[in-house]
Amino acid sequence: METISNQDIQLARDFVQYTSRSIFLTGKAGTGKTTFLKDLKLKSPKRMIVVAPTGVAAINAGGVTIHSFLQLPFHPYIPSFYLSDYNTAVSADRNDPPGYKMSREKINIIKSLDLLIIDEISMVRADTLDAIDSSLRR
Secondary structure, eight states: OOOOOHHHHHHHHHHHHHOOOOOOOOOOTTSSHHHHHHHHHHHOOSOEEEEESSHHHHHHHTSEEHHHHHTOOSSOOOHHHHHHTHHHHOOSSOOOOTTOOOOHHHHHHHHHOSEEEETTGGGSOHHHHHHHHHHHHO
């Protein structure tokens, strides 16, 4: 069984710490990916949030669910449905499509983040990725 050296872990930690680039951390089950994320959360000075697709994964990673954090509805995200009604259904004080309301406090939290960690990303459906993208762009 192949083990990751401390040097590799430190290299990954430094990459996250000193760059603003995206990183895709992969490995077999039980290799310490979530442990690495927990350690990063404890030791990094960056403002970060850990999200995951399910409640169990979120609890294991020390975070919250994607739907809870981004205030996503549970139904599938269909961009053309929301974008076609977008201009007519926008409220006066917000730019949220109908069904995707986000509080001002949550918007400020997202704006202040340095790092968004999505644990168990391979378990996220394609439409949920589109909803994440749309939500963060708003």
